[in-house]
Amino acid sequence: MSARYIIRLDDITPGMHWGKFWATLSLLIKSKVRPLLGVVPDNHDPKLEVQPHRPDFWAVLRQLYKDGHVDIAQHGYQHTLWHRPGLPMIGRRFGFKEMSEFAGDTYASQLRRIEAGSKILEHQGLPTHYFMPPNHSFDMNTLRALKTCGFTSVSDGIALFPYQRAGVTLVPQQLWKPAWLPCGVATICLHTNEIGPFELRNIRMFLRSRPAITRFSSEASAMPPSAPQRALNGCFAATYAGIRASQRAYRGVARGSRPAASPEWKLLAPTERSSQSCQ
Numbered sequence: 001m002s003a004r005y006i007i008r009l010d011d012i013t014p015g016m017h018w019g020k021f022w023a024t025l026s027l028l029i030k031s032k033v034r035p036l037l038g039v040v041p042d043n044h045d046p047k048l049e050v051q052p053h054r055p056d057f058w059a060v061l062r063q064l065y066k067d068g069h070v071d072i073a074q075h076g077y078q079h080t081l082w083h084r085p086g087l088p089m090i091g092r093r094f095g096f097k098e099m100s101e102f103a104g105d106t107y108a109s110q111l112r113r114i115e116a117g118s119k120i121l122e123h124q125g126l127p128t129h130y131f132m133p134p135n136h137s138f139d140m141n142t143l144r145a146l147k148t149c150g151f152t153s154v155s156d157g158i159a160l161f162p163y164q165r166a167g168v169t170l171v172p173q174q175l176w177k178p179a180w181l182p183c184g185v186a187t188i189c190l191h192t193n194e195i196g197p198f199e200l201r202n203i204r205m206f207l208r209s210r211p212a213i214t215r216f217s218s219e220a221s222a223m224p225p226s227a228p229q230r231a232l233n234g235c236f237a238a239t240y241a242g243i244r245a246s247q248r249a250y251r252g253v254a255r256g257s258r259p260a261a262s263p264e265w266k267l268l269a270p271t272e273r274s275s276q277s278c279q
């Protein structure tokens with residue numbers, strides 16, 4: 001028994017590392033995998049500016065979509081991540097860095113920016129109802145704003161089976177490299193800007209093991225989870241949170257510091273903008 005796997009590629013911008021993007025995408029296409037591309041509509045994050053902009057960025061994406069090679073998701077608006085400590089952010093329980101483009105802002109502010117991003121994608125011929133929050137950080141206002149803007153599905157959430165929240169389907173995303181999960185839907189999040197030969201080899205070996213591959217668009221309109229699936233979602237989330245807490249504690253001990261406050265968090269003033277990339 002095994003999960004069905006979705007592969008998503010984050011931080012797709014005109015200034016991304018095109019060589020790594022093509023190396024990853026061609027491997028996936030050759031293996032008949034249709035990844036979900038997280039496209040930043042109006043990137044302002046300097047960390048994602050790796051190479052000179054390709055002027056045909058939007059035309060390339062349109063062609064890939066038209067040829068059926070990729071699904072498209074809106075990855076935030078400008079990918080500007082701010083340190084937002086102590087907010088009731090979804091994902092905080094799992095120890096994700098408290099960096100967000102949206103969480104903690106008013107509904108009106110989030111709505112305005114999500115809508116602006118959506119209009120850019122639409123204008124470029126890539127309308128989508130799928131959303132991918134930068135740094136896996138969002139709150140209930142984000143989900144409400146997404147619903148108002150017509151988004152149906154979000155690639156995020158620590159669970160095994162897709163579930164609904166605020167009228168939006170969350171298709172879980174639990175992995176940052178190929179790994180086995182026993183059941184449900186597993187999304188592997190890859191940042192192509194950071195993929196080297198070692199990571200490519202891992203992906204190649206994973207695909208050769210003939211995992212059950214699916215695509216985001218096939219899972220995005222899933223039925224609400226059954227009672228056993230909801231129970232499994234709860235168990236998985238609790239286990240995941242426990243493992244992450246242990247890992248943070250171990251790293252804290254290894255660094256000789258207190259586990260609850262990692263150094264990179266303490267370096268940032270509460271309102272200081274950071275260009276750290278997604279986890």
Ligand SMILES: [Zn+2]
Nearest residue numbers: 010011134278
């Ligand atoms: Zn990102």
